[in-house]
Amino acid sequence: MNEPLTPGISAIQQDRQVCLVCNMDSSISENPEICPCCHSDIAPRIKRSQQKTWALLITAMIFIIPANVYPITYLLKNSTLYPDTIYSGLITLIRNDQEGIALIVFIASILVPIFKILALAFIALTVHFRWQLNPKKQFIAFSIVEWVGRWSILDLFVISIMVAVFDKGSLVSVYPGIAATSFTIVVITTLFAAESFDTRLIWDSNNNAK
Amino acid sequence: MDTIICNHCDMVSTRPILRSGQVAKCPRCHRAFFKTNTLKANKMFALAITALILIIPAFTFPLMSIHLLGITEGANLLQGALMMIEGAPVVTFVILFCAVLVPTLLTLCIAYSSASIMLGKRPPLLGYVLKLTSSLIHWSMLDVYLISLLVSAVKITSDADVYFSSGLCFFVVLLIVNITLISEYSSTKYWKYLRNE
Numbered sequence: 001m002n003e004p005l006t007p008g009i010s011a012i013q014q015d016r017q018v019c020l021v022c023n024m025d026s027s028i029s030e031n032p033e034i035c036p037c038c039h040s041d042i043a044p045r046i047k048r049s050q051q052k053t054w055a056l057l058i059t060a061m062i063f064i065i066p067a068n069v070y071p072i073t074y075l076l077k078n079s080t081l082y083p084d085t086i087y088s089g090l091i092t093l094i095r096n097d098q099e100g101i102a103l104i105v106f107i108a109s110i111l112v113p114i115f116k117i118l119a120l121a122f123i124a125l126t127v128h129f130r131w132q133l134n135p136k137k138q139f140i141a142f143s144i145v146e147w148v149g150r151w152s153i154l155d156l157f158v159i160s161i162m163v164a165v166f167d168k169g170s171l172v173s174v175y176p177g178i179a180a181t182s183f184t185i186v187v188i189t190t191l192f193a194a195e196s197f198d199t200r201l202i203w204d205s206n207n208n209a210k
Numbered sequence: 211m212d213t214i215i216c217n218h219c220d221m222v223s224t225r226p227i228l229r230s231g232q233v234a235k236c237p238r239c240h241r242a243f244f245k246t247n248t249l250k251a252n253k254m255f256a257l258a259i260t261a262l263i264l265i266i267p268a269f270t271f272p273l274m275s276i277h278l279l280g281i282t283e284g285a286n287l288l289q290g291a292l293m294m295i296e297g298a299p300v301v302t303f304v305i306l307f308c309a310v311l312v313p314t315l316l317t318l319c320i321a322y323s324s325a326s327i328m329l330g331k332r333p334p335l336l337g338y339v340l341k342l343t344s345s346l347i348h349w350s351m352l353d354v355y356l357i358s359l360l361v362s363a364v365k366i367t368s369d370a371d372v373y374f375s376s377g378l379c380f381f382v383v384l385l386i387v388n389i390t391l392i393s394e395y396s397s398t399k400y401w402k403y404l405r406n407e
Contacts, residue, residue, distance in 0.1 A: 004213065005213045005215075005222045006222065007213060007222050007223045007224045008221070008222065008223070009221070009222055010219075010220045010221055010222070011215040011220050011221070011222050012220055014222065016215060016222070018215045018216075018217045018220070020217055020344075021340075021341055021344050021345075022340070022341075022344075022397070022401040023217065023397060023398050023401060024401065024405075025215050037401065037405060038337060038340070038341065038401065039337075040341065093365065096368045098364055098365070098368070100364075101361055101364045101365060104357070104361055105361065135219075135239075136238075136239065136240075139218070139219070139239050143241075150348075150351055150354055151354055151357075153304070153308060153351055153354055154354050154357060154358050154361065155358075156301055156304060156305055157305060157309065157351075157354060157355050157358030157359075158358045158361050158362045158365070159294075159301070160290040160291050160293075160294060160301070160302075160305050161273075161274075161285060161290050161358060161359060161362040162362055162365070162366070163290060163293050163294055164285035164286070164289045164290035164293055165274070165275075165276050165283060165285040165290075165362070165366060166276075166283075167283060167285070167289075167293060171278060171279060171281075172278065172369065172370075175297055176294050176297050176298040176301060180294075180298050180301050181298050181300045181301055184298075184300050184301045184304050185300070187304070188304060195348070199218050199219065199239075200217075200218065200219055200220040202219070203219050203220065203221070203238070203239075204220075
């Protein structure tokens, strides 16, 4: 039913598109909007992928500031409220000789979000300005962002466990702060930014890629 | 000639014939296309049912408890998320979504689709279930939760004594089953079945 495709060339040049939901390929000209197999929306490239990625990235860039400045948890001890930001929490961990945990928390809640935003922004800029960098290396960077992204949710889980454990006890209790919500927004927007970025654009923007 | 299109870099390549244990990868971006030896539908169904049974104790039994000045307090996964609903509803929603809702829905979806193959039926809902599975599969974060538990346990040791409770055993087994389900799930296989190929 279909003409055979030539291996080694992008499918878009041969009037073919892959559905990201069901993995079936179909003709671009015959199925401009809907996948003939699973009836999902289909396009040869994710629609407005770059705009979506930038919108989400900019949101993340804005919310990363309150996430780091404001207290992420409050500790209520002897009826005094002790606020804790991401940094002060880290310093407490180091003071208590828990360097290993401090390292995990540092990677998950400071390094990973910043790295994700910078790496995604850099790849998006490379695609936009057609900087002709090695597409394979860009894709490796993207894969790291994609894989590492989910681990920044670690800090939120830790907060929820701390809140549950130090509950009811009149002696010590833990409450989430404003930064917890900001940090959640950073994590979610960067995850969606990576999801909405179409990696095929990396090869499209490269003149040497076939 | 049978060809395959990479959905990460859009390159067309010849579909290879794999011997058992091999994985087909895109020659341009090296992402995996498909592998042989994915679990049969009946085994997937058995695993999904196991996960569904484990979900109840894993989410409701206390995962760990602390001992502070004569008071012992336990904490389970649901409680941990729900207690913040007033102070930080967004955080609660995200935690519930990634640690409770997605793993449960995903298991239900896989149970449904593997049962359909097992019974040889193509119910009209199957297409929707497969679509739901493909959008949920990246959002299951039980592995991150386990590491979070360890991080919080170490954090708490400076203030109180920490004990791991019965729920943790269920949780660890659930995590293993959940990871097996996700890595063995091959969406192409189920879509092919639905198209009757």
